Amino acid sequence: xxxxMYAFRQALxxxxxxxxxxxxxxxxxxxAFIICFVTGIYSxxxxxxxxxxxxxxxxxxxxxxxxGIHITAGILCFPLIFAKLYSVFPRLFQxxxxxxxxxxxxxxxxxxxxxxxxxxxxxxLLNTFQWxxxxxxxxxxxxxxxxxxxxxxxxxxxxxxxxxxxRYWTKKASYDEDGxxxxxxxxxxxxxxxxLPDVGIGYTSRIFAWxxxxxxxxxxKVSRRAFMTTIAATGATVVALTxxxxxxFLDFANIFAPRKNNTGPTGLPVNRTAHAAKVLDSAxxxxxxxxxxxxxxxxxxxxxxxxxxxxxxxxxxxxxxEGWSQMANWKGPRLKxxxxxxxxxxxxxxxxxxxxxxxxYAKTEMEPEFVRDDLTLVALELNxxxxxxxxxxxxxxxxxxxxxxxxxxxxxxxxxx
Amino acid sequence: xxRIRRWQLGLILFxxxxxxxxxxxxFQEVNPKRYIGILTWLVAALVIHDGIIAPAVFAVSLASxxxxxxVPQVIIAIVQGAxxxxxxVTLIVVPEILKxxxxxxxxxxxxxxxxxxxFLFYGVLVIATAAIVVGYYRRFARRANVRxxxxxx
Numbered sequence: 001x002x003x004x005m006y007a008f009r010q011a012l013x014x015x016x017x018x019x020x021x022x023x024x025x026x027x028x029x030x031x032a033f034i035i036c037f038v039t040g041i042y043s044x045x046x047x048x049x050x051x052x053x054x055x056x057x058x059x060x061x062x063x064x065x066x067x068g069i070h071i072t073a074g075i076l077c078f079p080l081i082f083a084k085l086y087s088v089f090p091r092l093f094q095x096x097x098x099x100x101x102x103x104x105x106x107x108x109x110x111x112x113x114x115x116x117x118x119x120x121x122x123x124x125l126l127n128t129f130q131w132x133x134x135x136x137x138x139x140x141x142x143x144x145x146x147x148x149x150x151x152x153x154x155x156x157x158x159x160x161x162x163x164x165x166x167r168y169w170t171k172k173a174s175y176d177e178d179g180x181x182x183x184x185x186x187x188x189x190x191x192x193x194x195x196l197p198d199v200g201i202g203y204t205s206r207i208f209a210w211x212x213x214x215x216x217x218x219x220x221k222v223s224r225r226a227f228m229t230t231i232a233a234t235g236a237t238v239v240a241l242t243x244x245x246x247x248x249f250l251d252f253a254n255i256f257a258p259r260k261n262n263t264g265p266t267g268l269p270v271n272r273t274a275h276a277a278k279v280l281d282s283a284x285x286x287x288x289x290x291x292x293x294x295x296x297x298x299x300x301x302x303x304x305x306x307x308x309x310x311x312x313x314x315x316x317x318x319x320x321x322e323g324w325s326q327m328a329n330w331k332g333p334r335l336k337x338x339x340x341x342x343x344x345x346x347x348x349x350x351x352x353x354x355x356x357x358x359x360x361y362a363k364t365e366m367e368p369e370f371v372r373d374d375l376t377l378v379a380l381e382l383n384x385x386x387x388x389x390x391x392x393x394x395x396x397x398x399x400x401x402x403x404x405x406x407x408x409x410x411x412x413x414x415x416x417x
Numbered sequence: 418x419x420r421i422r423r424w425q426l427g428l429i430l431f432x433x434x435x436x437x438x439x440x441x442x443x444f445q446e447v448n449p450k451r452y453i454g455i456l457t458w459l460v461a462a463l464v465i466h467d468g469i470i471a472p473a474v475f476a477v478s479l480a481s482x483x484x485x486x487x488v489p490q491v492i493i494a495i496v497q498g499a500x501x502x503x504x505x506v507t508l509i510v511v512p513e514i515l516k517x518x519x520x521x522x523x524x525x526x527x528x529x530x531x532x533x534x535x536f537l538f539y540g541v542l543v544i545a546t547a548a549i550v551v552g553y554y555r556r557f558a559r560r561a562n563v564r565x566x567x568x569x570x
Binding site for chain 1: 421424425426427428429431432433434435436437438439442443446447448451453454455457458459460462463466467470471474475478479490491494495497498501502505506508509510512513516519521522523524525526527528529531534535537538
């Protein structure tokens, strides 16, 4: 069996499968994962803050850009992880499978890293178009859990490989005078000298004999360059054809992203519709009022009364954790002016309650820095038109540098907290 | 202790701490009934990659080298590169096509015609690959001509 695995490993060897390639691709993949981790953690805590956390409200595009980068880097991880796995695939057939405790630790961490990374990027992709029926576990919590497992096992993997990583870090140190990648100096296992075992009527040796007859790439340098060019071209292609959902200048090339700029009511995409939120009747009711509460003071505002407050026009992006975003013009009274009507203390936060049914986001909390911001509005109009019901008619929240899911639609009640 | 050893130790401790946070978050946030679903996905990911995708890539790579015995290596590499680009794009886009056919809760989710766009993309990829291959062939032919005329002289 060991001889067979060794034969597999030898058969899989190719010029592009070398330690230098693994280090170069590993650096890119590691960076992409760290970018995804940092931007993901930011989004997690802005949605689920630890009490006392304070967030930046400027630049207004902070959340938009951070999540655009999160999703784009996540998509870029597909070609990078395939390239990394390709460059190290022969190692799967290492013989003997475990050589020492250190080697066991290394292989265990890499197994955990590979499987959790693959699951992370696949469920992340599926989440961008909300295909939750495919997995029997909650997306957000699992994605969050796996991010720690990935970065943790990545750190252990880097620790195990550190001597090799430092040896092959620079181009100069990686190649000999003939332009060949320097060998790692790994000993050839004893099984290499044993004859190939045969199963049944000689299929194994026939397959290996066939593989042996396949011409080897004559120019290893061409093969290595072609590999790196392919990865670069694949990465550029997937980014160019999807990143337009997050970065406007690439919108013209967006043919594969799950969102497209200028689609949806009033030319702005909608994640949760009024129908899905079961607010079609309650939001259109002529009796609708926005109840605003601070301590024992309660006041109710009809849409007309909200329109009678000083109105402001602001340009803010709607930016989703799923990566898509779009700038829009919003009009309505400032949230702080509305809260002042009930004597809410300065420096207080706000709990916004929606008419929405059956959603964990029907009740959201806003930190004081967003409440007192001049750009935070109780929006009544979007792009010069009355809010569409799918955009939160009769009134919705809009604040700078906040995730779309917290820009509560179909407002029914605001409480000073 | 050498510098590398110190870094290794630091990274391992950092890694173990993060794994600990991961396990804590799992216990804290995910209902134990769901663990089996996560485990199934983790195992399936390895089986699909190591058992299907990687051997398939190896087979295609061998077959293309075997079929292209007389073809310059650069040309084989270009065709292989195009196959990789097409393959990765397909893996990303096919789930969108499937989900769109099932339906979404909002018309803003998956608003594009992904099937049509995928075929348009294949078309452009084939044309671009062919153009690059032709360009290289011409260069090779020119070089070969130069070499043979040098021999005759």
